[in-house]
Amino acid sequence: DAKTTQPPSMDCAEGRAANLPCNHSTISGNEYVYWYRQIHSQGPQYIIHGLKNNETNEMASLIITEDRKSSTLILPHATLRDTAVYYCIAGSGNTPLVFGKGTRLSVIA
Amino acid sequence: ETGVTQSPTHLIKTRGQQVTLRCSSQSGHNTVSWYQQALGQGPQFIFQYYREEENGRGNFPPRFSGLQFPNYSSELNVNALELDDSALYLCASSSAGERPYNEQFFGPGTRLTVL
Numbered sequence: 001d002a003k004t005t006q007p008p009s010m011d012c013a014e015g016r017a018a019n020l021p022c023n024h025s026t027i028s029g030n031e032y033v034y035w036y037r038q039i040h041s042q043g044p045q046y047i048i049h050g051l052k053n054n055e056t057n058e059m060a061s062l063i064i065t066e067d068r069k070s071s072t073l074i075l076p077h078a079t080l081r082d083t084a085v086y087y088c089i090a091g092s093g094n095t096p097l098v099f100g101k102g103t104r105l106s107v108i109a
Numbered sequence: 110e111t112g113v114t115q116s117p118t119h120l121i122k123t124r125g126q127q128v129t130l131r132c133s134s135q136s137g138h139n140t141v142s143w144y145q146q147a148l149g150q151g152p153q154f155i156f157q158y159y160r161e162e163e164n165g166r167g168n169f170p171p172r173f174s175g176l177q178f179p180n181y182s183s184e185l186n187v188n189a190l191e192l193d194d195s196a197l198y199l200c201a202s203s204s205a206g207e208r209p210y211n212e213q214f215f216g217p218g219t220r221l222t223v224l
Contacts, residue, residue: 034211043113043199043215044152087151091211096142096165097201099151 003027003090009104012082018075020103022088025069031092033064035073037084038102044087047073078107113202113216121222122190130185130219132200140164141183142213143175144199152199158183159205187221195223 005023012018024033032051036044048055048062050071055062061074075082087102114133122128134141140159144152154167158177172188181202187194197220201213 032211043201043217044213046212046214049212085151093211095211096154096157096167097144097152097211097213098154099144101149101151 003031003098004088004100006086006088006100006103008101009106011106011108012075012078014080014107014109015077018073018078018082018105018107020073020075020086020088020105021070022072023070024088024090027068027090028092031090033062033068033071034089034091034097035060035062036087036089036097036099037082038087039081039084044099047086078105080107080109083107113200113214115198115200115216115219117219118217119220119222121224123224124190124192126190126223127186127188128190128221130187130198130200130221132183132185132202132216134181134183134200134202135214138202138204138214139181140203140205141177141181142201142203143183143185144201145169145194146197146199146218147193148196155185164205190223192223195221197221 034049035047038044050062064071085102142157143155146152156166157164161177177183197218199218201215203213
């Protein structure tokens with residue numbers, strides 16, 4: 001079973017920031033938080049990962065709470081092309097990714 | 110840099126038949142993982158291959174088997190197909206040992222329909 005819980009769906013207005021929450025209260029000290037997304041009919045796409053510190057790349061920012069029990073993925077300026085299912089995954093090293101059902105983000109014009 | 114490719118893109122089989130799906134990993138990657146994604150669900154891990162050896166397996170019966178070749182490409186074989194095997198089959202490649210974290214690159218998937 002997935003170690004993370006996410007809301008099943010969210011809406012976001014185009015051009016606004018999309019903030020996707022994730023709870024991972026049982027995460028182990030050596031486990032990373034990964035975010036992937038899956039646009040309809042495509043394979044999942046890696047977005048970002050983090051261990052303890054907040055992270056930012058060209059796609060998104062990841063904010064991890066100090067106790068590491070939850071995190072938030074931020075898409076700073078959502079576009080229609082960001083409509084997808086977003087998966088938050090806790091895992092380590094080269095272990096298999098354990099996907100839950102994710103959050104279906106709908107970006108609305 | 111060539112991404113992960115999978116073939117075929119779509120496939121229709123009948124119950125009891127056998128199927129082989131193929132995956133070419135991204136250049137430089139030595140690990141391939143296979144996932145099954147039923148409609149409306151997240152991908153479920155089937156197994157992983159590292160340097161031609163099975164390196165972990167999910168909760169799938171033995172009729173799901175695989176191979177990895179010296180060039181790190183891989184096959185997924187499913188025998189005695191059942192209706193519930195209808196799903197999107199995803200292949201993901203990664204570079205084990207090069208990074209402490211687990212960034213996997215997924216192919217577009219093969220859509221298998223069992224009638």
